[in-house]
Amino acid sequence: MILENFDNFNSYSKKYLESDFNSVYGCPECGFTGMLHRHGNYLRNLMEINENFNVCINSVGILRVFCPKCGTTHAVIPDFIIPYKQVSFNLIMKIIEMFFLESYSKLQIESSLVTVSRQLVKNIIIAFLLTFNYLFMFFKSNAQLLNFDSMGNVSPKDFVLALNSYLTLGLHFSKDYFNSTNTVFMMSKKPFKSVNDKITQINITKSVLIKYTE
Ligand SMILES: [Zn+2]
Numbered sequence: 001m002i003l004e005n006f007d008n009f010n011s012y013s014k015k016y017l018e019s020d021f022n023s024v025y026g027c028p029e030c031g032f033t034g035m036l037h038r039h040g041n042y043l044r045n046l047m048e049i050n051e052n053f054n055v056c057i058n059s060v061g062i063l064r065v066f067c068p069k070c071g072t073t074h075a076v077i078p079d080f081i082i083p084y085k086q087v088s089f090n091l092i093m094k095i096i097e098m099f100f101l102e103s104y105s106k107l108q109i110e111s112s113l114v115t116v117s118r119q120l121v122k123n124i125i126i127a128f129l130l131t132f133n134y135l136f137m138f139f140k141s142n143a144q145l146l147n148f149d150s151m152g153n154v155s156p157k158d159f160v161l162a163l164n165s166y167l168t169l170g171l172h173f174s175k176d177y178f179n180s181t182n183t184v185f186m187m188s189k190k191p192f193k194s195v196n197d198k199i200t201q202i203n204i205t206k207s208v209l210i211k212y213t214e
Pocket residue numbers: 027028029030031032067068069070071072
């Protein structure tokens with residue numbers, strides 16, 4: 001899998017449709033630095049939020065490339081998609097901002113964002129809470145830039161604010177997070193466990209999960 005930066009769905013679609021994509025370099029599998037070759041594509045559905053805050057489901061074409069050196073095939077995932085998630089990065093951001101910053105209830109989010117169910121909101125909140133060890137590790141290394149409390153005295157709201165600051169600075173969160181933590185955003189390979197003994201441990205206990213998700 002290769003994560004690529006794109007401003008938004010429209011700029012990606014345009015580039016995708018124009019087949020202007022034969023310039024993906026570098027194989028994450030074998031370290032080959034040359035150009036990878038186009039190797040077909042596939043369509044996937046993505047629940048997205050547009051500039052008028054309407055939720056819609058788009059079909060997104062995903063390019064596949066292969067490495068001429070080792071033969072490995074990679075999907076090129078634009079960073080408005082979170083790998084393995086059916087919901088776009090922007091929509092997930094909108095939901096966690098509404099919940100943690102603007103204190104909307106799950107029911108209010110469901111009413112405001114048509115086609116987004118309360119269960120989906122709940123799943124997103126749980127996935128977000130379970131990635132705090134990775135988020136903490138990532139934001140700690142950018143603490144000064146983001147005005148983030150690297151001592152570990154942080155709430156879910158602080159994580160959302162740090163994420164917001166990161167995006168406001170024009171940085172590519174999904175790709176940087178992936179390269180830094182070796183996992184994709186909103187995925188917890190090791191829930192409830194510290195990823196590194198040297199960092200301050202952020203434990204999401206069952207009571208915290210219940211507080212935010214019941
Ligand atoms: Zn390769």
